Amino acid sequence: xxxxxxxxxxSEDAPAVAALIRSLDLYYVGPEVAQPMEPTLxxxxxSMVEAEGTRYALAFLDGRPVGLACFAVLRPGFRLSGxxxxxxxxxxxxxxGQAVGAGLxxxxxxxxxxxGLSRIDLTTEGTNTRAQAFYERLGGERMDKVFYRFNLSxxxxxxx
Numbered sequence: 001x002x003x004x005x006x007x008x009x010x011s012e013d014a015p016a017v018a019a020l021i022r023s024l025d026l027y028y029v030g031p032e033v034a035q036p037m038e039p040t041l042x043x044x045x046x047s048m049v050e051a052e053g054t055r056y057a058l059a060f061l062d063g064r065p066v067g068l069a070c071f072a073v074l075r076p077g078f079r080l081s082g083x084x085x086x087x088x089x090x091x092x093x094x095x096x097g098q099a100v101g102a103g104l105x106x107x108x109x110x111x112x113x114x115x116g117l118s119r120i121d122l123t124t125e126g127t128n129t130r131a132q133a134f135y136e137r138l139g140g141e142r143m144d145k146v147f148y149r150f151n152l153s154x155x156x157x158x159x160x
Contacts, residue, residue, distance in 0.1 A: 001098070002061055004060070004099065005060040006104060007058060008056070008057055009055075009058045011049070013056070013058055014044045014048060016065040017044045017056045017068060018040045018041035018044045020065060020067070020090060020092070021040050021044065022035070022040050023090065027090070053072045055071050055072065056068060057107055057108065057111070059091070059100045059107075061095055061098065061100065066100055067090065067100040067103075067104050068104075069088065069089050069105075070086070071084055071085060071108060072084075073085075073115065077119070079118070081116060081118035082116070082117045083119045083121050084119070085121050086108065086120060089104060089122070089131075091104075102138060108120055122135070122140075
């Protein structure tokens with residue numbers, strides 16, 4: 001079995017990150033909703049240049065990027081130790097079943113520990129039972145939390 005190589009993405013990896021984000025969008029929302037490659041790449045480059053907190057880990061098989069974790073470090077967290085929040089974890093279809101997702105999660109755990117973080121948090125859609133089973137197989141604990149979203153394209157929370 002070819003070893004999986006996982007590392008933190010750099011600005012030179014922006015096209016590979018953008019391609020995987022586009023694949024993720026196509027998988028979850030389809031071509032009618034997914035953004036084209038150009039604005040996707042612009043968003044990735046902007047997030048890397050502005051150092052806004054978004055980080056990307058890439059997983060490679062045979063030198064080709066096949067998996068992606070989009071994450072951020074959030075503080076203060078439990079006892080001020082902070083946490084690693086995973087926004088997206090995605091593995092291309094042809095690379096599934098080859099331990100890429102588990103490798104990414106182990107890499108994230110090692111990264112978190114190395115940076116003094118105490119936990120990894122993430123969410124899944126309530127209907128994404130495959131992802132839920134995957135996280136539970138890895139030892140993830142299902143939390144009884146309520147998730148809220150504020151849609152900023154409306155005037156919610158505006159000063160008007």
